[in-house]
Amino acid sequence: MSKLYAKKSYVFVVLILLIGFILSACGPKEIDKETGGNEQGIESKENEGGNEATGSIQASYHGQEGKITVYISGPEQMVKKLEEEFEKTRGDVADFLHMGCGPLRQKVWTEKEAGAIQADVVWGSDPLMYIALAEEDLLEEYMPEGYDAIKSVYQIGDGYYTLAGERYGVIIYNTDRVKQTPKAFEDLKDKAWDSAVIMTDATQSSTALALNSALYQMSGNNFDYQKALFDNHLFLTKKNGEVSSKISEGEFDAGIAPHDGVLRLKKKAKKEGYKVPIDIAWPEEGALAIQRPIAVIKNEARPEENDKLSKEFVDFIISEKVQGITTQFGFVSIRQDVKPPAGIPEKVKIKAVDWHFASEHEEDIRNGFKNIFKKK
Amino acid sequence: MDLKIFLRKNKGLKKHTKRLRSPLEVVILLILGVLIGSFILYPFVILVMKSFGLSLDGGAFSLEGYKRIIRDTYNYTALRNTLYVASGVTVLTSILGGALGWIVARTDYAYKRFTKILVFLNFIIPSYIVAIAWIEFFGRNGYLSRILYKIFGLSNYNMRPYSLEAVIIVMSVHLYPLVFMAITNALRKTDSSLEDAAVISGASRLKAAMTITLPLVMPSFISIGLLIFSRTIANFGVPAVLALPVGEEVLTTRIYSSLTNLDFQLVTALSIFLVMISGGIFLLSNLLLKRKGFTMITGHSKKPRLIELGKHKKTLTTCVFIFHILTTMIPLASVLIASFLKRWGLSLEIKHFTLNNYLLLFRHEIIIRAFGNSIFYGLTAATIAACVGVGVSYISHKTNIKGKKIIELIASLPMAFPNIVLAVAAALTWIKQPLKLYGTEWIIIVTYIALFIPISIKNIGGLMQNQDASLEKAARASGASRIKGFVDITLPLTMPGIKSGWILGFLIALREIPISLLLYSSGKETIGVMLFGIQSNTYGLEMTSTLAVVIIVLTVIGNILIGKIGNVKRGGGGNHTSTS
Numbered sequence: 025m026s027k028l029y030a031k032k033s034y035v036f037v038v039l040i041l042l043i044g045f046i047l048s049a050c051g052p053k054e055i056d057k058e059t060g061g062n063e064q065g066i067e068s069k070e071n072e073g074g075n076e077a078t079g080s081i082q083a084s085y086h087g088q089e090g091k092i093t094v095y096i097s098g099p100e101q102m103v104k105k106l107e108e109e110f111e112k113t114r115g116d117v118a119d120f121l122h123m124g125c126g127p128l129r130q131k132v133w134t135e136k137e138a139g140a141i142q143a144d145v146v147w148g149s150d151p152l153m154y155i156a157l158a159e160e161d162l163l164e165e166y167m168p169e170g171y172d173a174i175k176s177v178y179q180i181g182d183g184y185y186t187l188a189g190e191r192y193g194v195i196i197y198n199t200d201r202v203k204q205t206p207k208a209f210e211d212l213k214d215k216a217w218d219s220a221v222i223m224t225d226a227t228q229s230s231t232a233l234a235l236n237s238a239l240y241q242m243s244g245n246n247f248d249y250q251k252a253l254f255d256n257h258l259f260l261t262k263k264n265g266e267v268s269s270k271i272s273e274g275e276f277d278a279g280i281a282p283h284d285g286v287l288r289l290k291k292k293a294k295k296e297g298y299k300v301p302i303d304i305a306w307p308e309e310g311a312l313a314i315q316r317p318i319a320v321i322k323n324e325a326r327p328e329e330n331d332k333l334s335k336e337f338v339d340f341i342i343s344e345k346v347q348g349i350t351t352q353f354g355f356v357s358i359r360q361d362v363k364p365p366a367g368i369p370e371k372v373k374i375k376a377v378d379w380h381f382a383s384e385h386e387e388d389i390r391n392g393f394k395n396i397f398k399k400k
Numbered sequence: 401m402d403l404k405i406f407l408r409k410n411k412g413l414k415k416h417t418k419r420l421r422s423p424l425e426v427v428i429l430l431i432l433g434v435l436i437g438s439f440i441l442y443p444f445v446i447l448v449m450k451s452f453g454l455s456l457d458g459g460a461f462s463l464e465g466y467k468r469i470i471r472d473t474y475n476y477t478a479l480r481n482t483l484y485v486a487s488g489v490t491v492l493t494s495i496l497g498g499a500l501g502w503i504v505a506r507t508d509y510a511y512k513r514f515t516k517i518l519v520f521l522n523f524i525i526p527s528y529i530v531a532i533a534w535i536e537f538f539g540r541n542g543y544l545s546r547i548l549y550k551i552f553g554l555s556n557y558n559m560r561p562y563s564l565e566a567v568i569i570v571m572s573v574h575l576y577p578l579v580f581m582a583i584t585n586a587l588r589k590t591d592s593s594l595e596d597a598a599v600i601s602g603a604s605r606l607k608a609a610m611t612i613t614l615p616l617v618m619p620s621f622i623s624i625g626l627l628i629f630s631r632t633i634a635n636f637g638v639p640a641v642l643a644l645p646v647g648e649e650v651l652t653t654r655i656y657s658s659l660t661n662l663d664f665q666l667v668t669a670l671s672i673f674l675v676m677i678s679g680g681i682f683l684l685s686n687l688l689l690k691r692k693g694f695t696m697i698t699g700h701s702k703k704p705r706l707i708e709l710g711k712h713k714k715t716l717t718t719c720v721f722i723f724h725i726l727t728t729m730i731p732l733a734s735v736l737i738a739s740f741l742k743r744w745g746l747s748l749e750i751k752h753f754t755l756n757n758y759l760l761l762f763r764h765e766i767i768i769r770a771f772g773n774s775i776f777y778g779l780t781a782a783t784i785a786a787c788v789g790v791g792v793s794y795i796s797h798k799t800n801i802k803g804k805k806i807i808e809l810i811a812s813l814p815m816a817f818p819n820i821v822l823a824v825a826a827a828l829t830w831i832k833q834p835l836k837l838y839g840t841e842w843i844i845i846v847t848y849i850a851l852f853i854p855i856s857i858k859n860i861g862g863l864m865q866n867q868d869a870s871l872e873k874a875a876r877a878s879g880a881s882r883i884k885g886f887v888d889i890t891l892p893l894t895m896p897g898i899k900s901g902w903i904l905g906f907l908i909a910l911r912e913i914p915i916s917l918l919l920y921s922s923g924k925e926t927i928g929v930m931l932f933g934i935q936s937n938t939y940g941l942e943m944t945s946t947l948a949v950v951i952i953v954l955t956v957i958g959n960i961l962i963g964k965i966g967n968v969k970r971g972g973g974g975n976h977t978s979t980s
Contacts, residue, residue: 100938121922124933130660131921134831137664142839219560225645227657259562260645265936273745273940274541292938298742298752397647398474 085325086142092118092333095132097125097148098316099265099288102353109349110340117333124263126229129153136162141321144334147341149191149282149316150230152237155383157319158184164320169339170359178358185319188341189355191282192374193235193312196268200301201277208308209242212278213252220277221253222267225260226393231282231314232264237382237389238312239280242375247392254396272302282314284354287367304367310375316355318342424883432791435784436811439850443825444813450828451668465669475670478654481564485639485650486632488568489575490625496572496723497579498621502609503720504580505587508706508713515720518728523577524955525731526911528637528931529948531570533731535561535641536738536941541745543734562646567639573727574638575628579621586620587613592705605707619688626685630678634818636914637932651677652820652914659824659918668828671821679816732952735945744941757946767930767947774909774916774926777841781848782856782905786898788849789856793894794886797864798872808857815854822847823918841924847915852905859904860897867893900962907958910951927951 087093096103103122110118123131125148132153135141141162146153157163163184171179171186178187195206201220206212212221224232236250243249259276261267268285270276286304293300318341320334340346347357351365382389449455453462469475503509504516537543538561545557590613598608636652644653651674658667709716738744739757746752761767788811795801796808814822826847830837837843867890875885909926916926917933931951934943 100936123922126660139832219558228660257560257646260647262645262933263936265938269935269940273743275539275745288938293743296742296756298746300743394474398477398649 084140085323085327085330086140087119087144087330089327090117090329090333092144092330092337093142094118094120094145094147094337095128095143096120096122096146097128097150098122099284099353102350105349106341106346109346110337113340114333114336118337124229125150125231126263129230132157136160140323143321144323144326144330145318145320145337147188147316147318148230149189149234149314151234151315151317151379152383152386153230154181154185154317154319155379156386157321158182159383162322164322164334166320166335166338168335168342170342170344173344173360174342174358175360180315181317181319185317186338186342187315187358188318188338189316189347189350189358191284191314191316191355192368192372193238193280193314194283195278195305195307196271196281196283196286197278197303197305198271198274198276198301199303201274205303206278206305206307209239209249209280210309212280213249213256215256217256217278219257219259221256222259222261222270222276222279223253224264224267224281225262225397226390227398228260228262229264233386233390233393234314234377234379234382235280235282235312236393237379237385238314238375238377240385240389240392241377241381242309242312247396250393250396258397260397268302272300274301278305283311283368284365287354287365290367306369306372308373310373313374313376315379428791429795432788432795432807435788435849436792436807436853439846440813440853441810443822443829443850446829447668447671447821447825450664451672453665462665465665468666469669469673472666474649475654478649478651481643481648482633482650482652485564485567485571486629488565489571489632490629492568492572493576493579493628494621494625497576497624498583500576500720500723501580501583501587503716505584506592506613506707507709507716509709509716509720510713511717511720515724518724519577519580520959521732521956522573522728523581524959525574525952526637526948526955527571527574527635528641528911528913529735529952530574530731531638531641532941532944532948533734534566534570536734536744536945537730538566543737546748560646562642564639564643564648566642567650570638570642571632571635573731575631576727578628578631579624582620582624583617586617590616596705623685623688626681626688630681633674633678633681634820636818636820640932652818655820655824656914656918664828667824671824675817675821678818682816735948735952738942738945739949741942744945757942758950761943761946761950766925767934769923770925770927770930773841773924774928775906777845777848777916777926778905778907778909779902781845781852781909782902785849785852785856785905786860786901788853789860789901790891790894790898792853792857793861793864794890796861798869798890808861811857812854814850818914819851819912820914820918822851823915826850826915827918838919839921843919844916844924844926847919848905848909848912851908851915852901855904856897856901859901860894863894863897864890896965899965903958903962903965907955910954910958 096106100122103120107118107120121131121143128146128148129150132141132143132146135143146157154163158181165183166186167183168186174187178190180187195209195212197206206217211217224235226233226236239249240247261270264281265285267279267281268289271279272289283304286302289300289302318338320338326334342358344359344361347359347362351357351362354365354367356364356368446455451465453459453464500515500519504512509515535542538559539545540557540559540561542561544559545554548554548557592613594616595608595612598612599605603611633650634652636656639648639650639653640656643650644657649657651670655667655670655674658670737748740753740755741748742752742754742756792808792811795804817825826843827838830843830846832838837846871889871893872885875889876882880888911928912926913928913932916928920926920929927947931944931947934947935941
């Protein structure tokens with residue numbers, strides 16, 4: 025009787041071991057390590073092979089055939105609209121992961137660390153990320169259809185990435201609270217602006233990091249400007265969108281952020297029948313041009329169909345129609361045949377930023393920013 | 401393998417398994433081992449390893465992360481701020497909760513029921529929402545500045561609502577109910593005749609209270625104080641919204657921003673450091689609770705003689721009412737009013753009010769999905785955690801398995817982990833093959849399971865401990881198997897605990913921010929993610945407020961349900977805010 029039972033329970037033990045494996049396949053190696061690995065387990069040997077899969081970069085494909093993954097940042101409504109448009113012509117062939125530019129960069133970087141970027145196409149307003157990715161040879165070379173329609177100043181990226189739009193770092197101010205409109209970035213250094221200015225945290229948002237690189241260059245490659253803002257108790261928010269929101273809400277008088285948020289706020293307010301007390305002051309130093317590139321991630325294991333879809337998506341984004349749509353959301357088009365959005369004056373001084381320089385000094389700029397704004 | 405850990409952790413179990421009556425029990429034991437091993441122990445081990453520079457694929461042992469904690473002065477600031485905030489909150493909650501508790505338990509203050517309801521309401525409002533209300537009230541264009549302008553014509557309102565002190569006040573408003581509950585309980589149990597004796601012998605009321613009652617409730621003060629301290633240390637949402645924007649960091653926000661910069665070794669080292677602090681507090685409070693030496697609590701509850709407030713009654717009542725207005729009414733009203741505004745910041749005129757925010761909320765694809773996700777993740781995790789909780793409690797209270805205390809200890813481990821650390825551990829553990837949960841909803845669910853297991857053990861363990869062992873023995877004597885005895889007798893008796901565990905899961909999923917914030921991917925958003933992140937260009941504080949109102953309403957409903965299920969004893973006045 026007891027023998028029979030013993031046999032039975034043996035079977036169960038084996039069965040459970042199997043279940044255990046399925047449930048937490050990677051447990052043993054880890055735990056054996058912790059305990060010094062002195063108990064030789066068959067399981068750990070069996071599992072040894074399991075870790076090889078993550079070895080080389082982009083050796084495997086993350087998705088399924090016929091469906092691409094797009095990481096995208098930008099205003100919610102615009103992304104939704106683009107998704108609808110793309111699917112109207114192509115069917116349900118793309119998964120859009122919409123997130124802020126900071127999380128987007130973080131996701132791409134985390135996945136790169138883990139072995140493979142899980143996206144086919146990446147689109148965000150973070151020139152620095154694309155330069156870094158191109159340098160690490162993680163972007164696929166592609167000259168999109170319609171490249172010729174792009175204004176020559178925007179024809180950059182050496183075929184590794186393509187500009188798909190531009191936004192301008194400007195001064196935004198509350199028209200109810202501000203009596204004397206600021207004319208230049210310099211003006212915000214004045215003590216009159218104490219505790220009243222807002223910007224995005226460069227350690228949390230990659231667009232803000234880009235903006236700070238631009239301010240750094242504007243100031244003659246130093247942090248004097250940021251230091252002055254710090255002395256004026258600059259407030260740091262998580263997202264760029266919040267800068268224009270909080271100014272329009274009256275919580276702050278002025279701020280530095282991309283211009284497009286203001287245009288969208290005004291549009292929304294007009295539609296819903298109220299007034300937002302907010303406007304753009306085009307700075308004398310020139311508005312800081314921030315690029316919004318798009319690129320296809322390099323992946324040798326990507327099925328051909330998906331490769332084609334990814335490239336079609338890039339074509340789609342720089343097509344005249346889509347560029348027109350992004351203009352409605354306040355972005356500046358890169359195409360010769362698409363007019364700038366309403367709300368941007370004809371003659372506006374633009375300051376070009378050296379993004380390669382910014383990319384080389386990215387770490388210094390981030391640290392410099394931290395040293396100023398994060399209290400020691 | 402997990403069996404092996406399990407066996408190793410329970411030396412002697414190998415022998416013991418032979419004595420078990422049915423293979424089914426072995427199965428259950430093993431499944432339990434696998435679940436606890438892979439959801440709690442494994443991530444913990446990975447976290448510790450990673451902090452030393454080790455990983456699944458090897459890596460060299462290094463103390464770099466820890467060295468950097470010491471080298472980098474930002475960490476000192478973060479630590480100093482953390483301790484400052486936690487001490488501030490502990491002191492402030494002790495004063496507020498203690499005084500209010502004394503008034504309700506010992507004096508003839510008339511509106512006790514009303515006060516208790518409001519305190520409870522405070523207790524269940526998520527701390528992040530209190531912080532939002534704080535900004536709405538004290539902000540530069542907040543209600544206060546408008547009131548001052550309307551009434552006194554003041555236009556230079558320039559108070560900055562963002563600071564460490566703001567964190568202290570907001571956290572105190574959120575946590576003082578814990579002190580209140582603990583102190584009213586303790587006061588009710590201490591004999592008021594001791595104090596009377598002192599008064600008769602010539603001491604003043606105040607002296608009697610200070611020299612007799614205060615020392616008697618001191619142990620309660622200390623243990624609840626430690627709980628408050630560790631809760632504050634673990635909180636992420638409030639400092640993230642009130643202190644981070646002005647450059648003040650605490651340890652949790654420091655972990656978060658280091659993670660944004662992908663500084664993994666520092667993140668893990670900081671996490672371990674944070675766990676050591678909160679684990680230390682946890683052990684300390686257990687130690688203190690064991691030495692109940694000088695608590696003169698009589699046990700037989702005599703109705704205490706209430707102190708007559710006499711001529712001070714009116715003044716005191718007014719003070720209590722003002723306190724309630726400040727801590728409960730104003731935050732609730734701020735959020736409620738804002739939720740009806742077309743846009744936060746517009747003047748409070750009829751034409752600027754709308755119901756659209758609520759309509760939009762229920763039409764907004766992502767928000768609806770987030771509600772669905774949160775409820776699904778919460779309930780799934782709560783169900784699995786309840787099963788584990790029942791298993792562990794059963795082993796702990798109804799069997800003689802050697803090493804049962806170790807099982808319970810491991811299963812309770814996550815209690816000492818701030819949520820953000822659980823999230824970091826999960827991110828590191830489940831990001832790679834072979835068990836890659838990163839990017840799926842399961843990474844959140846699995847982390848919730850780890851979070852819920854100790855809560856479920858606390859809920860269920862208490863019920864099981866109080867059950868008379870003879871019940872199940874009677875079943876066994878009448879010929880039922882252990883399993884049948886369990887299913888027919890112990891399980892039904894434990895059901896209230898399991899049910900309330902489910903609702904707690906739902907409630908935590910409604911308010912939890914750091915875990916889902918760090919682990920979500922597109923399509924897997926939770927309510928916490930939306931609450932934290934919906935403010936952007938398209939939506940202002942009015943949408944956050946609308947979401948907050950819905951969360952508060954659902955939370956109240958959930959708590960009423962828990963009350964209905966009833967007879968669930970919850971230690972320390974309830975665990976369900978263990979994430980806030």
